[in-house]
Amino acid sequence: MKALILLGCPETPAQTPMAVYVFNKLTKMGYDTTIAANPAASKLVKISDPEGLYNLNLIDLERTLGEINEGDYDLLVGFVHKDAAASFFVTFDQILNTKSIALVFSRDADEVAEFVNMIEESGSKALISAVRAFHNPSPIKVKFDKAIKEFE
Amino acid sequence: MKALILLGCPETPAQTPMAVYVFNKLTKMGYDTTIAANPAASKLVKISDPEGLYNLNLIDLERTLGEINEGDYDLLVGFVHKDAAASFFVTFDQILNTKSIALVFSRDADEVAEFVNMIEESGSKALISAVRAFHNPSPIKVKFDKAIKEFE
Numbered sequence: 169m170k171a172l173i174l175l176g177c178p179e180t181p182a183q184t185p186m187a188v189y190v191f192n193k194l195t196k197m198g199y200d201t202t203i204a205a206n207p208a209a210s211k212l213v214k215i216s217d218p219e220g221l222y223n224l225n226l227i228d229l230e231r232t233l234g235e236i237n238e239g240d241y242d243l244l245v246g247f248v249h250k251d252a253a254a255s256f257f258v259t260f261d262q263i264l265n266t267k268s269i270a271l272v273f274s275r276d277a278d279e280v281a282e283f284v285n286m287i288e289e290s291g292s293k294a295l296i297s298a299v300r301a302f303h304n305p306s307p308i309k310v311k312f313d314k315a316i317k318e319f320e
Numbered sequence: 321m322k323a324l325i326l327l328g329c330p331e332t333p334a335q336t337p338m339a340v341y342v343f344n345k346l347t348k349m350g351y352d353t354t355i356a357a358n359p360a361a362s363k364l365v366k367i368s369d370p371e372g373l374y375n376l377n378l379i380d381l382e383r384t385l386g387e388i389n390e391g392d393y394d395l396l397v398g399f400v401h402k403d404a405a406a407s408f409f410v411t412f413d414q415i416l417n418t419k420s421i422a423l424v425f426s427r428d429a430d431e432v433a434e435f436v437n438m439i440e441e442s443g444s445k446a447l448i449s450a451v452r453a454f455h456n457p458s459p460i461k462v463k464f465d466k467a468i469k470e471f472e
Binding site for chain 2: 177178179180181182183184185186188189192193208211212213215216217218219221222302303304305306309
């Protein structure tokens with residue numbers, strides 16, 4: 169089983185810690201897990217595991233988009249906290265056409281609603297886990313833990 | 321030898337990854353290292369090491385401030401990217417009266433200058449390592465690596 173985690177832009181302080189958390193959780197569930205991120209988001213993840221103890225497997229987001237096909241992954245988990253991240257999620261979700269979870273969060277409730285709409289209007293069958301949060305990662309963690317249980 | 325790392329508010333995405341990086345670096349240098357942070361900043365650090373592989377030693381910032389005395393730590397490293405963080409750094413620096421490094425960063429060059437001034441005007445003898453940075457941690461990492469060499 170293979171899982172792909174999509175990171176958005178690195179502006180939000182909760183993303184990097186949650187990326188390690190989600191990677192570790194999926195790995196423990198038996199998924200061969202990969203994180204796709206832009207260069208800045210990748211750097212943050214790498215620095216947060218300076219000894220490489222979590223064996224984080226990072227790949228370039230843009231390059232991955234040009235190469236993936238349906239069937240390459242069995243599970244998609246996307247961090248959606250910007251328009252661009254919502255667009256990336258929808259695109260990967262359509263290509264992979266597999267189980268998927270969108271972790272939608274923003275400090276702004278209207279943005280949360282907007283990103284949820286973008287995903288729903290794409291016709292995605294993703295499990296959308298949406299919460300108002302910015303620098304406190306706990307609500308996002310709780311939502312993710314609940315969402316991933318659906319796939320256990 | 322004991323080292324204390326001070327975290328500021330959790331708004332900046334580079335802080336949590338750099339906190340783990342600095343903790344790991346100081347620990348490898350032989351320091352018994354502690355991170356003092358407010359509850360939200362602490363949560364971010366904890367989630368970024370979900371298996372506790374780095375043995376991060378976190379304590380409450382406010383409580384620590386009420387309890388520390390000169391001689392409790394041999395090295396102070398502070399993340400300074402807000403007014404409040406600069407004030408905390410200056411206060412801890414004055415109490416501990418030991419070797420110290422201020423990692424000053426902001427996406428705004430004027431803020432960087434302002435925080436540097438706040439520290440200098442306090443009469444601090446801290447090594448001030450200042451850089452314009454926000455979500456790319458590399459400039460902060462490079463500055464820290466250079467600063468810590470002075471204490472090796």
